[in-house]
Amino acid sequence: MKYVEPVGETPIDRQRVVGRPTPRIEGPLKVTGRAHYAYERHDVVEDPLYGFVVGSAIAQGRVTGFDLAEAKAQPGVVEILTTTEMEALPLGLGNSTTLFGGDVIHHYHQAIALVVARSFEEARAAASRVRVSYARTPGHHDLASIADTAPFAKDGDKGPDVSALGDFEAAYAKAPVRIDATYTTPDESHAMMEPHATTAHWQGDKLTLWTSNQMISWGKDSIANVLGLKPENVRLDCPYLGGGFGAKLFLRADAVLAALGSKRTQRPVKVMLSRPLVFNNTTHRPATIQRLRFGADKDGRMTAFSHVCTSGNLPGGDIENGVSQSRLLYAAPNRYTAHRLAELDLPEGASMRAPGEAAGMMALEGAMDELAEALGMDPVELRIVNDTQVDPENPERKFSNRKLVECLRRGAEAFGWDARNTTPGGRREGRWLIGHGMAVGFRNSIPRKSAARVRLSGNGQVTVETDMTDIGTGTYTILAQTAAEMLGLPLEAVSVTLGDSDHPAACGSGGQWGAANSTSSVYAACVKVRETVATRLGFDPAKADFSDGSVHQGSESRPLADALGAGEIVVDESIEYGDLAEKFQQSTFAGHFVELAVDAYTGETQVRRMLACCEAGRILNPVSARSQVIGAMTMGVGAALTEELAVDTRYGFFVNHDLAGYEVPVHADIPHQEVIFLEELDPVASPMKAKGVGELGLCGVGAAVANALYNATGVRVREYPLTLDKYLDKLPAIA
Numbered sequence: 001m002k003y004v005e006p007v008g009e010t011p012i013d014r015q016r017v018v019g020r021p022t023p024r025i026e027g028p029l030k031v032t033g034r035a036h037y038a039y040e041r042h043d044v045v046e047d048p049l050y051g052f053v054v055g056s057a058i059a060q061g062r063v064t065g066f067d068l069a070e071a072k073a074q075p076g077v078v079e080i081l082t083t084t085e086m087e088a089l090p091l092g093l094g095n096s097t098t099l100f101g102g103d104v105i106h107h108y109h110q111a112i113a114l115v116v117a118r119s120f121e122e123a124r125a126a127a128s129r130v131r132v133s134y135a136r137t138p139g140h141h142d143l144a145s146i147a148d149t150a151p152f153a154k155d156g157d158k159g160p161d162v163s164a165l166g167d168f169e170a171a172y173a174k175a176p177v178r179i180d181a182t183y184t185t186p187d188e189s190h191a192m193m194e195p196h197a198t199t200a201h202w203q204g205d206k207l208t209l210w211t212s213n214q215m216i217s218w219g220k221d222s223i224a225n226v227l228g229l230k231p232e233n234v235r236l237d238c239p240y241l242g243g244g245f246g247a248k249l250f251l252r253a254d255a256v257l258a259a260l261g262s263k264r265t266q267r268p269v270k271v272m273l274s275r276p277l278v279f280n281n282t283t284h285r286p287a288t289i290q291r292l293r294f295g296a297d298k299d300g301r302m303t304a305f306s307h308v309c310t311s312g313n314l315p316g317g318d319i320e321n322g323v324s325q326s327r328l329l330y331a332a333p334n335r336y337t338a339h340r341l342a343e344l345d346l347p348e349g350a351s352m353r354a355p356g357e358a359a360g361m362m363a364l365e366g367a368m369d370e371l372a373e374a375l376g377m378d379p380v381e382l383r384i385v386n387d388t389q390v391d392p393e394n395p396e397r398k399f400s401n402r403k404l405v406e407c408l409r410r411g412a413e414a415f416g417w418d419a420r421n422t423t424p425g426g427r428r429e430g431r432w433l434i435g436h437g438m439a440v441g442f443r444n445s446i447p448r449k450s451a452a453r454v455r456l457s458g459n460g461q462v463t464v465e466t467d468m469t470d471i472g473t474g475t476y477t478i479l480a481q482t483a484a485e486m487l488g489l490p491l492e493a494v495s496v497t498l499g500d501s502d503h504p505a506a507c508g509s510g511g512q513w514g515a516a517n518s519t520s521s522v523y524a525a526c527v528k529v530r531e532t533v534a535t536r537l538g539f540d541p542a543k544a545d546f547s548d549g550s551v552h553q554g555s556e557s558r559p560l561a562d563a564l565g566a567g568e569i570v571v572d573e574s575i576e577y578g579d580l581a582e583k584f585q586q587s588t589f590a591g592h593f594v595e596l597a598v599d600a601y602t603g604e605t606q607v608r609r610m611l612a613c614c615e616a617g618r619i620l621n622p623v624s625a626r627s628q629v630i631g632a633m634t635m636g637v638g639a640a641l642t643e644e645l646a647v648d649t650r651y652g653f654f655v656n657h658d659l660a661g662y663e664v665p666v667h668a669d670i671p672h673q674e675v676i677f678l679e680e681l682d683p684v685a686s687p688m689k690a691k692g693v694g695e696l697g698l699c700g701v702g703a704a705v706a707n708a709l710y711n712a713t714g715v716r717v718r719e720y721p722l723t724l725d726k727y728l729d730k731l732p733a734i735a
Helices: 025-029 120-127 143-149 169-172 216-225 253-264 273-281 357-375 379-385 404-415 475-487 516-536 560-564 622-640 700-714
Strands: 049-055 061-067 077-082 112-117 132-137 162-165 175-185 196-202 207-210 234-237 269-272 286-298 301-315 334-343 394-399 432-444 450-456 464-467 494-497 546-547 550-553 556-559 569-575 587-599 605-615 672-677
Touching: 025 175, 049 120, 049 253, 049 273, 061 394, 077 120, 077 253, 112 120, 112 253, 143 286, 169 286, 169 301, 169 334, 175 357, 196 253, 207 216, 207 253, 216 234, 216 253, 253 269, 273 464, 286 357, 301 357, 301 672, 357 379, 357 432, 357 622, 379 404, 379 432, 404 432, 404 450, 404 587, 404 605, 404 672, 432 605, 432 700, 450 516, 450 560, 475 494, 475 516, 516 550, 516 560, 516 569, 550 560, 550 622, 556 560, 587 700, 605 700, 622 672, 622 700
Parallel strands: 049 269, 207 234, 301 334, 464 494, 605 672
Antiparallel strands: 049 112, 061 132, 077 112, 162 334, 175 286, 196 207, 196 269, 286 301, 432 587, 450 464, 450 569, 546 550, 550 556, 587 605
């Protein structure tokens, strides 16, 4: 189905099933342990072997030799593969360095060997006895030390990634109110519960991987390219993921080494990355240094706007796109935004939940708070004054739907923003300093091709089949809701099969594009099913109404099952968008509000309450949508207050590479969270009139926390995370 212009009324608009609060249909399987994840797929192969990955002990250089004698002598060892046995393997999609092969070391904990044994414990024990010799070379591990010389990033074939409009420098120089602030964000880890894991099995020249992967079609094509296979000889299967946040968008070493180990031993092989390798061998969110300069008139209207973001990565790696939102969010006639990219010899940087915008908003919205203070202006009103309904860099291109002002006004009212103390450090409750902060939330909505298969069987049951994944977001449920709504059936009549590459290729889970696009593909397939059913029953497909298990037209009504006398109806269909993204800017918006308390003696912070007011088109399932937003808000608290990968700048690795040393929020850190969804449809975005919310809930939260900390203490901290050592000695004197 080609979707190239706004849609009118559709069967989805009835909202008898779609849009209703609905518990996850796979929930009982998960809470009872019957939802088997990649490493737990004991039912798919018999008598598997277990592989344990050995990671490099240096960050740069070469492997000069292996001594495997002691490792091979350990009980249960079947085989040991080493990286020097083969040439460097080709890159998979999204990989900036090879995942195995060759003697060159690009980063710490790069996979250099796989020990295969009869049990996990035996493989792990033997791996500790693999002796490796290296030739170490020096590298760059500290972004701050080389940021000033970092070149502009490349913007494809366009040249340097610089965007300029008007004359920023001149406008900034004559602006009556100016700010110039530099913010930094650290390297961060996805820290999902389920580590990367794969079970591999060969049958002749055909390879099956039961793996944990967010993008099945990407993974299938990548493993085929890396191993030199025909894509049709590769199958990936991933019905459940235990989290990913972008770490599982692309092929990683667990899948490659499980496949190589299985090929060598001619047995199924299971490989799970140990937690330190999840942190250092896979990907992370790169650190940033961001300079923001704003010039404004005394009424708060910005006349000059500049945001330059510097990040680092391995050679060939991508930027942390920290200015993407700044190119779209606020109006200003004179603009300058740019990305700089330094070459670092740290583990690979890549997408982490809301890549670019999450870190970029932490700086942008902190600087906006500083501008509001310089103007003596309400931070909410400053943002409203600078709202725009068109792309600031391309005024001919309008937003498909932009209700940011409504999000801010409604959120402020529900939060009680007007009752806050506007004097930093001016409100106390005993030993606690109380502060309030806010920030805008912004995340783009990306239309992507997505496909699905819908089967209508003779027993009246509907089956949805697609390689779409459910990363914990409720995909099973919203796809079932879509099919049930379109075909006039109860939710119980629909079953959903996900994550199998033998099914039609969906958009996958990532980029906040999963919900709108995957449901739209099911919608498109159901349109074809409806046409077939109506035609078989002698109805006009354009006028037939599907409800209560029957098809109605005028005074006539026939059971849906009557159309199945000629056999099962099976439809494969996709949703495609043509040039819709070029015609309209599609984005999602939020207002984030936070109340924070700071202990005046110790500097301890307590987040007391949080509120997000979101606009993301139709909310397909309020239960799972709220869950996504509060989870993202929690992640934002972590980014603001605790999360940081500590870099050993001497040897080039992340020191706190486990869940004990990498501090994420726990239940006691998170207070009451309120989520408000505006009842706004976006008929441009998709036939479902929906967009995403999972990453919108994160973008802006960190800045709202930082702004609340400033309001509580009068101390402006521009270096995330906001650990107490950065402000403790600056707290107001205690009376």
